[in-house]
Structure formats: C-alpha cells, structure tokens
Amino acid sequence: xAGVTQTPKFQxxxxxxxxxxxxxxxxxxxxxxxxxxxPGMGLRLIYYSASEGTTxxxxxxxxxxxxxxxxxxxxxxxxxAAPSQTSVYFCAGQDGFNYGYTFGSGxxxxxx
Amino acid sequence: xxxxxxxxxHVSVSEGALVLLRCNYSSSVPPYLFWYVQYPNQGxxxxxxxxxxxxxxxxxxxxxxxxxxxxxxxxxxxxSAHMSDAAEYFCxxxxxxxDMRFGAGxxxxxxP
Numbered sequence: 001x002a003g004v005t006q007t008p009k010f011q012x013x014x015x016x017x018x019x020x021x022x023x024x025x026x027x028x029x030x031x032x033x034x035x036x037x038x039p040g041m042g043l044r045l046i047y048y049s050a051s052e053g054t055t056x057x058x059x060x061x062x063x064x065x066x067x068x069x070x071x072x073x074x075x076x077x078x079x080x081a082a083p084s085q086t087s088v089y090f091c092a093g094q095d096g097f098n099y100g101y102t103f104g105s106g107x108x109x110x111x112x
Numbered sequence: 113x114x115x116x117x118x119x120x121x122h123v124s125v126s127e128g129a130l131v132l133l134r135c136n137y138s139s140s141v142p143p144y145l146f147w148y149v150q151y152p153n154q155g156x157x158x159x160x161x162x163x164x165x166x167x168x169x170x171x172x173x174x175x176x177x178x179x180x181x182x183x184x185x186x187x188x189x190x191x192s193a194h195m196s197d198a199a200e201y202f203c204x205x206x207x208x209x210x211d212m213r214f215g216a217g218x219x220x221x222x223x224p
Contacts, residue, residue, distance in 0.1 A: 100148070
C-alpha cells in the first residue's frame with residue numbers, strides 16, 4: 001500500500017543507547033518531517049527536510065539528528081537516548097505548503 | 113510564528129448529537145488550516161483543509177469546518193455524532209515555509 005512506512009513500531013532503549021528510526025515514503029513527497037507526540041502537547045516538530053539533500057531544525061531538535069538519504073527515506077537518530085525522549089514519533093510527508101501531511105503509523109519509544 | 117489553540121482537551125457528546133470542536137489560530141499571513149483525526153495507536157489522518165478557496169470546507173466522514181477571519185477561528189462540526197467518531201482531533205496551521213503547527217488536541221468521546 002502506498003504511504004509512509006515507519007520502523008520499528010515499538011522500541012525500548014536503556015539510557016545512553018543509540019538507535020535510528022526509519023521512515024520511507026512511496027508517494028513522491030518532496031518534504032518530509034519528524035514529529036514527537038506527548039500527552040497534552042500535541043505534535044512538536046523535531047526536524048524537517050524540504051527537499052532531497054536538505055534538512056532543518058524544528059521546534060525541539062536537541063538530542064536528535066536526521067539524514068535525508070534520498071527522496072524516499074528520512075531517518076531520525078538518537079545518539080544517546082534519555083528518558084525525556086520517551087515519546088511517540090511520527091514521520092510525515094507533504095507535497096507543498098497548501099497540502100496536508102501523510103503520516104506514518106508511528107514508533108512508540110520508551111527510554112528506561 | 114503562527115499557532116493554534118484548541119479549546120477543550122476533552123469533549124463528550126451523545127450519539128446523534130452535534131459535534132463542535134473549537135480551534136482558534138494566530139497567524140501574521142493568510143493561513144492554511146487543517147483538521148486531522150487520530151484513532152488509537154494510529155497516525156494522524158487528514159480530515160479537511162482550508163486553503164482560501166471557500167470559507168466552508170467539507171471533509172471526510174461528514175465533518176465540515178468554517179473559516180472565520182474576523183474571529184480567527186476554524187471550528188470543526190458534524191451534525192450527528194456516531195460512535196465511530198470517537199478519536200482525538202488536531203487543528204493545525206501552516207504558512208508557506210513548511211512550518212505546520214499543531215494544537216494540543218481534543219479527545220472526543222461519544223456516549224451511546
């Protein structure tokens with residue numbers, strides 16, 4: 001099925017461990033985004049990529065890095081996980097500023 | 113930067129009753145406005161969007177929203193609630209710079 005695919009769906013990390021969240025889309029979106037969702041706070045933008053080869057910081061970038069490997073793939077890396085990074089992470093794609101986002105199904109990350 | 117405020121973190125209605133979810137926005141430029149729905153353990157899905165073509169926007173599942181510039185509002189309504197409408201709803205505002213801001217969300221409960 002066409003859309004935005006995130007892996008893994010669930011992950012438990014120990015404090016200090018690293019991991020990469022993967023996101024791939026087959027909808028030919030130019031722009032891709034990483035958000036985190038926390039109770040009562042809505043979605044907050046971590047990083048985005050307006051086009052292949054470019055990335056920019058969002059509202060809450062500290063502790064994260066991203067890579068726009070090609071047009072399809074946009075990964076999010078936690079170099080040294082902290083309990084404050086326990087959250088649900090969503091990847092999204094978009095064709096232009098007047099279009100809505102297509103979201104993946106999310107990665108639920110717990111850092112203990 | 114633009115922002116949205118959703119009034120009421122929880123709304124409860126009876127099946128068949130009117131659904132009204134409130135959203136007010138702040139933007140220094142003509143906004144693009146969106147409503148998304150999130151069912152449990154899923155990503156967000158686009159319900160409808162306002163992009164200046166018409167002030168009354170119809171979306172999926174019988175929902176609609178009206179853009180009122182004088183009130184800086186974009187409230188979501190549905191004439192008759194169904195049990196399947198129980199979910200969390202997010203209002204979002206975007207400008208032309210790939211910067212979409214989400215509200216904190218409103219959880220809709222539908223009572224039988």
